[in-house]
Amino acid sequence: MKMILAMVRKELIDAARDKRSVMAGLYYAMGTPLIMCGLFMVLIGQLSSPEDLNINIKNANNAPDLVRYLSNNGINHADDEQANKITLTISDDYAANMAKAKPAEVLLVADNSDEKIQKSIRRLERQLQAYSAEMGSLRLIARGINPGITQPIKINVEDKATADSKGGMILGIAIFTMMYSVFISGMNLAIDTSAGERERNSLALLLSHPMSTRQLVLGKIIAVTCFALLGLILILLVSKVAYPFVPWQEIGFTVNISQDFMGLMFLVGIPVALMAATLQLYVSFMAKTFKEAQSYLTMVLFVPLALSMAASYNIAPEILQWLPVSGQQQALMDFIKGREIPMMQLIVSSVTTLIIAVALAAGLEKSLKSEKVVFGL
Amino acid sequence: MINRKFVNTTSISRLRALGLCQSATRASRWVAVAVAILLANHSVADTADTLVAAPAKTTTCYLDGLDEQFQCGKISVPENPKQPDGKQIDIHFAILPAIKNTHPDEALLAIAGGPGQSAIENAAGFDRMLTKVRQQRDILLIDQRGTGQSNILSCDDGDLNALNINEDDLDMLAITEECLAGIDADVTQYGSNIALKDFEAVREFLGYTKLHLYGISYGSRMAQLYMRHYPEALATVTLDGVVPMQQSVVAIGSSIERGLNVLWRDCKSNPECQQQFPDLVDEYNKVDQQLADAPISQKVRDPQTDEPSDFLLTRSKFTGAIRMAMYMPNLRALIPHAVNQAAQGNYQPILGIYSLTANSTGIAMGMHASVVCGEDIHRITEQMRKDAKESYISGSMLDGLEKTCEAWPTKQEDDSFSNPIDSDIPTLLLSGELDPATPPNWGALAQEKLTKSKHFIAPYATHGVAYQSCGNDLIAQLVDQGSLKEIDGQCLQKDVRRSFYLNANTVEALPIASTDTDIKTDTTAPANTAEDKE
Numbered sequence: 001m002k003m004i005l006a007m008v009r010k011e012l013i014d015a016a017r018d019k020r021s022v023m024a025g026l027y028y029a030m031g032t033p034l035i036m037c038g039l040f041m042v043l044i045g046q047l048s049s050p051e052d053l054n055i056n057i058k059n060a061n062n063a064p065d066l067v068r069y070l071s072n073n074g075i076n077h078a079d080d081e082q083a084n085k086i087t088l089t090i091s092d093d094y095a096a097n098m099a100k101a102k103p104a105e106v107l108l109v110a111d112n113s114d115e116k117i118q119k120s121i122r123r124l125e126r127q128l129q130a131y132s133a134e135m136g137s138l139r140l141i142a143r144g145i146n147p148g149i150t151q152p153i154k155i156n157v158e159d160k161a162t163a164d165s166k167g168g169m170i171l172g173i174a175i176f177t178m179m180y181s182v183f184i185s186g187m188n189l190a191i192d193t194s195a196g197e198r199e200r201n202s203l204a205l206l207l208s209h210p211m212s213t214r215q216l217v218l219g220k221i222i223a224v225t226c227f228a229l230l231g232l233i234l235i236l237l238v239s240k241v242a243y244p245f246v247p248w249q250e251i252g253f254t255v256n257i258s259q260d261f262m263g264l265m266f267l268v269g270i271p272v273a274l275m276a277a278t279l280q281l282y283v284s285f286m287a288k289t290f291k292e293a294q295s296y297l298t299m300v301l302f303v304p305l306a307l308s309m310a311a312s313y314n315i316a317p318e319i320l321q322w323l324p325v326s327g328q329q330q331a332l333m334d335f336i337k338g339r340e341i342p343m344m345q346l347i348v349s350s351v352t353t354l355i356i357a358v359a360l361a362a363g364l365e366k367s368l369k370s371e372k373v374v375f376g377l
Numbered sequence: 378m379i380n381r382k383f384v385n386t387t388s389i390s391r392l393r394a395l396g397l398c399q400s401a402t403r404a405s406r407w408v409a410v411a412v413a414i415l416l417a418n419h420s421v422a423d424t425a426d427t428l429v430a431a432p433a434k435t436t437t438c439y440l441d442g443l444d445e446q447f448q449c450g451k452i453s454v455p456e457n458p459k460q461p462d463g464k465q466i467d468i469h470f471a472i473l474p475a476i477k478n479t480h481p482d483e484a485l486l487a488i489a490g491g492p493g494q495s496a497i498e499n500a501a502g503f504d505r506m507l508t509k510v511r512q513q514r515d516i517l518l519i520d521q522r523g524t525g526q527s528n529i530l531s532c533d534d535g536d537l538n539a540l541n542i543n544e545d546d547l548d549m550l551a552i553t554e555e556c557l558a559g560i561d562a563d564v565t566q567y568g569s570n571i572a573l574k575d576f577e578a579v580r581e582f583l584g585y586t587k588l589h590l591y592g593i594s595y596g597s598r599m600a601q602l603y604m605r606h607y608p609e610a611l612a613t614v615t616l617d618g619v620v621p622m623q624q625s626v627v628a629i630g631s632s633i634e635r636g637l638n639v640l641w642r643d644c645k646s647n648p649e650c651q652q653q654f655p656d657l658v659d660e661y662n663k664v665d666q667q668l669a670d671a672p673i674s675q676k677v678r679d680p681q682t683d684e685p686s687d688f689l690l691t692r693s694k695f696t697g698a699i700r701m702a703m704y705m706p707n708l709r710a711l712i713p714h715a716v717n718q719a720a721q722g723n724y725q726p727i728l729g730i731y732s733l734t735a736n737s738t739g740i741a742m743g744m745h746a747s748v749v750c751g752e753d754i755h756r757i758t759e760q761m762r763k764d765a766k767e768s769y770i771s772g773s774m775l776d777g778l779e780k781t782c783e784a785w786p787t788k789q790e791d792d793s794f795s796n797p798i799d800s801d802i803p804t805l806l807l808s809g810e811l812d813p814a815t816p817p818n819w820g821a822l823a824q825e826k827l828t829k830s831k832h833f834i835a836p837y838a839t840h841g842v843a844y845q846s847c848g849n850d851l852i853a854q855l856v857d858q859g860s861l862k863e864i865d866g867q868c869l870q871k872d873v874r875r876s877f878y879l880n881a882n883t884v885e886a887l888p889i890a891s892t893d894t895d896i897k898t899d900t901t902a903p904a905n906t907a908e909d910k911e
Contacts, residue, residue: 065884068874072846094885095883098885099883099887101881134707135884138708140729141711142718142878143881144680144728146732146733148681148733156439163446163476248477249513250512
């Protein structure tokens with residue numbers, strides 16, 4: 001045990017000496033939430049319809065009541081470039097047709113593929129329909145009919161979404177970035193301590209010490225895991241601070257990184273970090289050079305990340321709930337949406353994660369007994 | 378808008394009379410809303426009831442017209458505060474949680490009108506109107522005792538709204554006594570001051586240190602009482618459609634007359650309306666007089682079921698329908714056409730308006746009577762009574778109320794109840810120029826001793842300014858800033874008036890009379906211009 005601790009200490013000191021490359025991983029943990037929040041702030045501004053929506057209304061004189069109605073609902077006429085993206089033309093015979101209860105036509109011209117104005121188009125359509133429905137009702141009243149009859153069905157909707165779950169999509173992405181940080185934060189250290197150590201020719205030296213290969217492997221795994229968890233803690237703290245600054249309420253929900261969530265995320269992150277560390281060490285040792293290790297790792301890491309990514313969308317197939325990484329990701333998302341945590345799935349995926357970690361560690365131990373690996377032949 | 382509740386005009390107008398009611402709906406959407414509201418059932422509340430066993434202060438619930446999850450709860454209070462161990466009643470409340478709760482120790486308490494409307498049943502309207510406030514603060518709705526789910530004092534008035542009823546034949550005393558017999562409560566305990574204690578108890582129960590108030594119509598009286606008795610619990614106050622403490626709501630008659638005159642004036646000053654209906658006032662008086670002589674009986678199709686029915690158009694139904702239509706800007710726009718048609722013997726528009734406004738059950742008539750009989754009716758002076766008799770609407774209303782109150786056990790509030798509120802809490806007062814219930818001068822009256830207050834008159838709003846204009850933005854600003862300094866009310870001046878209906882189809886200028894024979898207008902004079910100056 002003592003030996004392992006000494007080993008861990010050695011690795012960490014090593015890591016601390018090469019600040020640049022190791023910190024690169026941790027920068028990810030600190031930078032991602034900030035960049036995401038900045039991005040969301042911009043997106044929210046772009047995607048929501050402005051409170052005062054300016055559009056170009058042509059022939060406004062043909063339908064003054066309609067124009068005032070729209071204006072009371074924040075839709076006004078303007079003649080600048082932005083406003084011209086949506087034009088509403090009132091037909092010349094609008095008033096004449098209206099007077100005879102014939103359809104009075106208005107023409108709405110806009111580019112529906114322009115995401116920036118999609119919401120505004122919907123909003124304008126909604127208001128036009130509301131106005132039309134109102135006039136329809138008044139016409140019925142004028143004929144002695146209760147307009148209530150035009151709505152034979154009253155649709156009552158009870159949405160099971162909670163305030164937290166409405167932000168689920170965003171939180172899914174947030175959890176994904178956290179999972180990602182577990183993998184990224186320790187990666188450089190993993191390469192450095194394996195392929196790097198070998199390249200510096202210090203691996204053989206290390207092995208010549210009176211310690212078992214297992215102790216050496218465990219020491220390295222623990223060191224890398226520590227780094228991965230450090231990255232996780234950092235990203236949790238930064239997220240906790242950064243996310244509340246985004247004006248989520250403008251799109252109708254709130255994103256709250258609670259302490260409970262942080263605790264759970266950390267616990268769930270431990271087996272994942274162990275697996276990430278062993279996986280990275282294993283792959284790095286298999287590679288012949290530092291650079292090669294970097295390329296391989298990038299490819300290998302794609303697998304767990306793809307799992308995590310897939311799980312953050314609701315379309316994910318059922319099976320993902322039981323797999324490592326994606327299983328934990330789904331459980332975390334359920335937790336944050338206020339649903340019951342699928343314990344069975346969480347346990348199975350976590351145990352699978354650990355089994356993979358142990359298997360890789362065993363493989364690592366075995367491979368380090370081979371000279372081929374130790375000397376990179 | 379209005380009223381969901383229109384209190385109705387029929388007989389009940391006597392009983393329900395006041396009609397200060399507001400509805401929680403936004404005029405512009407009234408179709409959807411009126412329909413939804415008028416047909417609304419009360420499924421809502423029951424959900425909450427069954428769930429309340431848990432020790433938590435609130436439980437998840439759904440409210441009518443909204444699909445989100447809200448928090449509902451109730452507290453038990455003694456029906457009679459002087460007998461704390463006596464009968465207990467439940468006061469129900471609902472919280473519309475803030476989207477992003479930056480001020481967890483504050484909430485905006487929205488108080489419904491009537492008297493007798495349920496705040497919780499009107500949640501959808503409050504939610505829409507107070508969207509901006511809700512971004513950062515909880516909205517608290519409390520069913521005042523005697524309304525909604527809080528031991529409602531309601532009267533079964535089902536057949537009083539029948540199409541063929543003659544309101545003059547109704548015996549208000551008997552109806553009131555029958556209603557009373559069906560109520561299991563000490564009705565003297567349902568006045569505003571006692572109900573206020575419940576509000577304060579709910580606030581303490583939920584742990585809010587400061588409340589922002591929004592009181593609409595009669596709710597503005599509750600808000601003023603809150604300022605009088607618990608000023609330390611308040612951050613800001615908004616009074617909308619203000620009933621000043623000095624004013625008896627029963628004196629609403631002159632407000633109705635004023636509302637009508639404003640309507641005649643608006644039509645006269647509008648070229649299209651003036652051209653189409655040049656003799657509007659005469660026509661109104663003609664119909665009114667005709668009905669005063671004798672009601673008109675007609676075979677009609679029921680507006681809702683299409684069954685053949687007898688429609689007895691009485692003076693009460695006619696004036697009542699017009700009165701209720703004045704609450705909603707869009708329905709108000711139909712009045713000139715409806716009056717014009719009635720003068721020509723076509724009563725369908727009046728029937729349509731009557732049908733829409735009569736059959737609503739939004740007001741708990743028992744609670745209404747407890748409030749009005751204890752706080753308002755005794756403030757009517759001889760002079761006021763004389764004035765009221767001048768007009769049919771106010772005269773018959775006062776008449777009905779006096780009979781109701783004769784039978785209704787009450788505990789009269791003393792004179793100090795009528796003192797103006799003396800307060801330095803930042804207070805925003807909103808009045809609608811077109812309001813047929815609480816005219817702008819009532820707002821000015823309420824402002825008398827409010828040292829930090831601003832009173833804005835929205836030129837194109839009726840009753841419930843915040844629902845019909847940018848008034849709700851002003852509220853959000855007041856709540857956010859905690860002071861009135863930067864609020865100038867300029868946005869209320871924006872021209873958002875609704876054009877009058879010129880025939881049964883359109884609000885836009887009629888085309889120059891053509892050879893079209895299918896126009897069959899109800900018009901007496903062809904419009905000769907397509908230009909709209911409005």
